Amino acid sequence: MSEHSDNERIADLGFARVDHDREARNGVPEVIFGEGKRAEQISAIVTCLRERHRRALVTRLDAERAECVLRDHPGGTYDPASRLLRWGEAPGRLPGRVAVICAGTSDLPVAEEAAQTLEWLGVEVARLSDVGVAGLDRLLAHRTAIARADVLIVVAGMEGALPSVVTGLVRNPVIAVPTSVGYGASLQGVTALLGMLSACATGMSVVNIDNGFGAAWQAASILGLVAHGVNPAPVDFSHNADAPGS
Structure with a gap:
């Protein structure tokens, strides 16, 4: 269970404070840097982000931990070359x-x-x-x-x-x-x-x-x-x- 503060703007997971307000500030939800995090930590942050923003992106993630996270969150796309794991799409397209x-x-x-x-x-x-x-x-x-x-x-x-x-x-x-x-x-x-x-x-x-x-x-x-x-x-x-x- 996540503990919310600041009118649901921050979800305190104990090991991480998920910045839900970031999408309001710059148009994009917080992105997870995968290096140095355990699979269960990444999975918990992904849960927070998907519940609130309906999409998530993890960078610098190896295939072994990606497989573990995908067991908790099926439907994501993992690319071993770029080491990106992602769910969902942008709500709109940027020009150009x-x-x-x-x-x-x-x-x-x-x-x-x-x-x-x-x-x-x-x-x-x-x-x-x-x-x-x-x-x-x-x-x-x-x-x-x-x-x-x-x-x-x-x-x-x-x-x-x-x-x-x-x-x-x-x-x-x-x-x-x-x-x-x-x-x-x-x-x-x-x-x-x-x-x-x-x-x-x-x-x-x-x-x-x-x-x-x-x-x-x-x-x-x-x-x-x-x-x-x-x-x-x-x-x-x-x-x-x-x-x-x-």
Whole structure:
């Protein structure tokens, strides 16, 4: 049994405090980070989320624990490549399309984490795989499709060059994702991360190493501005330092 507080905004499970109010704040229920949690803990959090929001997403979950959680919550979809476990769908679709571009086959798990998170968030996804800079003709063959994407997520390991190339071809936002794929001097993705952060191409942002989920969230946030518009007035925070009398 969960113990609720703050007018049902938080469900206190003892080992976790499920933030039900998050959907009201940013439009999406709390997402469960699977690493470090036992299957029974994940299952209890999923129960909370599905009862309240009718959908749930677990990231970074291995197949063994996913099987245990699915015994308690049948009907979910688990993908061993992306390590995502999900139930339900977004209540509506966001406008536009995100292209998820993957440099090499070894980068696909991170790319699929991004693509499948986007789909759960209600975003149309176009996938383009194995088009790294070692063979630029593979990328340029899809130049028209790339230019038509509203947001682009570019996933690459090794030296991390692909996002800079893509950014130089398009006018829309590019989100670069370094992966830990590569030989010794790639330093588990640090080389790709630093290369992307040092890129001269304008219009590119960078997320953390192997963070396909974070890239997907950022892309969906950009499309959300198209769907809902910009805030007509500043957000009113109760402890705003600029408020009268503060």
